[in-house]
Amino acid sequence: MQRAPRVLISEITDPRFNLATEDWIFREMAAHTHVLLLWRNSRCVVIGRHQNPWVECDLELMRAEGVPAARRQSGGGAVYHDPGNTNFTFLSPTPEYSRDRNFGIVLRALRTLGIEAFRSGRNDILVSTGGEDRKISGNAFKHTRERSFHHGTLLVEADLDRLGRYLTPASQRLEARGTRSVPSPVVNLREIDPRLSHERICRALSEAFLEEFAAPEPRDPPEYLDGEVLTAIPSLREYYEKMRAWEWIYGMTPEFVHSFSPDPAITLDIRVREGVIVAVVVHSVQPEEDGLGRLLERGLSGLRYDGATIAAALPGSVPARIRTGIAEEIGGIP
Template identity: 35%
Template sequence: MKKLNNSIVFSKSSNPWFNLALEEHLFSTIHEDQVIMYLWQNNDTVVIGSNQNPWKECDLNKIEADGVKIARRLSGGGAVYHDNGNLNFTFITDNALYDQERQMNVVLEAVNAFGVSATFSGRNDLLIDGKKFSGNAYFLGDKASFHHGTLLVCTDLMRLSKYLTPSNHKILSKGIDSVSSRVVNLNSIKQEITIGGLQESLIRSFQAEYGECATPKTFFQDSSTVQELAGLYEKYFSWQWIFAESPSFEVHFEKDYDWGEIWIGLVLVDGCIHEMEIFTDTLVSTFVQKMKKALQGIPYDFHSVEKALLSVASTNEEKPLFEDILLLFKECL
């Protein structure tokens, strides 16, 4: 049997766009007979699945107000919150070596080495006493595949629920909703479980399963490494990838003002306003067509909406209406 070319990779960056770019780089450059275990952490980030809608999955107002990043990964599954109390792992292999059960066993053995009894559930989760401490997702390519997941060690669970609670304006989407689960931090079960200790345990478990490997390789986010990623960082950082990759969806909101009631309905395609319908009983009806024309085709983010509406020449009668509409969009976006 041919000896495997195993390797362990660490990222010293906590930037989600860099870490996801590095993950895809490792995936796209994997060699035959190679298994990589990649360990990484993101700081204050919501990561959505490949088929998810960020407007539906997240409270974008709170995310922006608190300076939290948002990222989209290659794999499917639900939205997750990452901070420095969470450890992420990725197993990358060529397809001949891809074995989900074997990879999961590495993680279970590493966790159970601390004297707990973790198990794998049928919904891609790892549990202790029925509570979830790890979610897993998968990406299967033509020649290689990867399996990655989270390990909650001492993450801020209050922030987790804060950012993954979407706003209450109505959205109809073809995207896949996240599934809420009861979660638990590993160090609340065993105080001696730390990020560093769990990393060491994963290395031991990985080598016990796949054999000895060379000294772990560490990546730092510097100019030479970013250049090596060949544009992947720009991809993961871009509005196009994070938002425009969302499935088509509809959103509508309404509000009463002194000048009348307004109902706005939008159809969004590739993250941009594709169709718009407005119903209002205001006597100042001229602003409706102006607003429709200004917003047609623009990205569905507040700065784009603001720029478009401010570019519209408005009369003294229309100006207070446009100001109120801008505040309404800001509230909803």
């Protein structure tokens, strides 16, 4: 039986809570309901399910500035979030899911606000401004037999300087699998119309969504989600703990190899699987370094791929310059 469409608005800005809420709705809400979830996050970088955070963003800079990383359930590329981003998620029964319809809802909502936007071939939403097409929205998708979701961002007044800095990875020599992000020129909607705000955009999206699904009058008001929801629903708490766990954010990373020289006398090839060092090959320039090589192979294997962890775990017999060189090359994680 088809249920009335629902609009949910999260008042939480914890990115892991919002991603957990999205996952909870996707897995547990009635399969025959169309849902629009509207939300925004505090500063963070969100990577796609199949991405490598060490390739996609500058984790050391994020650690230094207190900006967390998060991994979402869907594919696609890395995105920077802050309170200047409005995020939307459409959840639909798979037999009734339509990507075109969802994009149409967003485009109509923007048109009511005076923004003429269009969809690109890469499933971005663009506007023409200043003589070029600029991205205002990136989108990603996930499907199961019963339910599908489509989520995306709208750049309202995001900090584009931080976006550029965090999504520019450090120059590490990584041979990595996984989905790579494709950079695009972007623009904030408030640069086009300073009157726009998160609240106005949420109202426009809600109205366009309810009109699309012919919600009966009088329409139910949006349902607001706050911190009490997290403690009241045990399964949502479980999803939240999963989203904030190291095993999800870093342990889901596809296998990669990092090659570098922490010292002129040696070069390391470090193989990392699920965020953990599984093999180390040491190339020594001088034969007398062979003992150090064996020490590094034993000392690094099994450690999490994190500079601070490695610096603390390597034995004292490893020279300080080598230990420091390895830790600085790999860097920290937020």
